[in-house]
Amino acid sequence: MGTSSIPAQFTEAELKLLQVLVYQECGMHFDERRTHFLQDRLQRRLKECHLDSFYSYYRLLISKEGKDELAKLLENLTVNETSFFRNKAQLDLFHKHILDDLIRRKQAQRDYSLRVWSAGCSTGQEPYTLAMLIADSLAYYYLRNPQSAAVPSPKPLVPPPWKVEIIASDISYSVLRTAQEGTYSETQMASVDYSYRLRYFDKTGERYAIKKALKEIVHFDFHNLKTEYLPQRNDVIFCRNVMMYFDEAEQKRLLKKFARCLNLQGYLFVGHAESLLALTDKFTMVHRNSGTAYQKVEVSG
Numbered sequence: 001m002g003t004s005s006i007p008a009q010f011t012e013a014e015l016k017l018l019q020v021l022v023y024q025e026c027g028m029h030f031d032e033r034r035t036h037f038l039q040d041r042l043q044r045r046l047k048e049c050h051l052d053s054f055y056s057y058y059r060l061l062i063s064k065e066g067k068d069e070l071a072k073l074l075e076n077l078t079v080n081e082t083s084f085f086r087n088k089a090q091l092d093l094f095h096k097h098i099l100d101d102l103i104r105r106k107q108a109q110r111d112y113s114l115r116v117w118s119a120g121c122s123t124g125q126e127p128y129t130l131a132m133l134i135a136d137s138l139a140y141y142y143l144r145n146p147q148s149a150a151v152p153s154p155k156p157l158v159p160p161p162w163k164v165e166i167i168a169s170d171i172s173y174s175v176l177r178t179a180q181e182g183t184y185s186e187t188q189m190a191s192v193d194y195s196y197r198l199r200y201f202d203k204t205g206e207r208y209a210i211k212k213a214l215k216e217i218v219h220f221d222f223h224n225l226k227t228e229y230l231p232q233r234n235d236v237i238f239c240r241n242v243m244m245y246f247d248e249a250e251q252k253r254l255l256k257k258f259a260r261c262l263n264l265q266g267y268l269f270v271g272h273a274e275s276l277l278a279l280t281d282k283f284t285m286v287h288r289n290s291g292t293a294y295q296k297v298e299v300s301g
């Protein structure tokens, strides 16, 4: 079928059908302010599929054979903006206070595992930033406590007996592929200072590649936050600039899931334009020098 007759505009009823489907599939909510974006992406997908009517495309989306196309549509509707060291005040809170608290608490319990989940990790800058901060924190901790376990030579990135696992997930396979590759342009590196570049990156041609040892502690995986099957037993969850695309009902559902996915006294970070106020009673706010996080308060569930 030709593509020249793709409708320039879709009707309100057609867009509504699509909005409901997208909401059911991934929780993303498209209000009037984002209708234009939805129209544009829909036209692109019809063109790509060589279809010229909304209903033939919609039938494809809800069919068994249309699973891949549905995934592609969702991928096209996501906003993937991200950067290294995004929101410095928040990361300072994580690095200087929360990691310190976690490392001390865990060591007192002889539990040497740290598990952090970057939910909605986009092209990987967030989980790799967290990996750099955690590696630095553990190295510094051992420098200040030389009596702790003997460190082999050459020094591993994560000093034994610690085990660090960063789960990084997204709903878009294409951003996950980029993240897994872990190479970044000079522009993308703008917020990475030289001491981090020297320690955690190799220069390959025009690009910067994440060093193998750092890559090894980050595990990328597909997870749709709309589903119940999500990574459990996390000490910290970062879900920044994701919830803002969900409506209030979906945000509340997600916060309940996050509370279940966190260990006792675990921490949750959301984007600076997002707030948990009035959405949940399962977290209490932690605030330092304009950096904000939330700590799980309840005993179970």
Ligand SMILES: C[S@@+](CC[C@H](N)C(=O)[O-])C[C@H]1O[C@@H](n2cnc3c(N)ncnc32)[C@H](O)[C@@H]1O
Residues within 6 Å of the ligand: 026, 027, 028, 078, 079, 080, 081, 082, 083, 086, 119, 120, 121, 122, 123, 126, 169, 170, 171, 172, 175, 223, 224, 225, 226, 239, 240, 241, 242, 245, 271
């Ligand atoms: C704006 S980016 C945020 C990236 C990073 N967290 C940051 O703050 O820099 C939002 C990411 O959330 C992902 N996302 C949106 N809806 C999702 C869902 N239902 N499940 C998992 N990831 C989702 C998008 O694919 C996108 O990569």
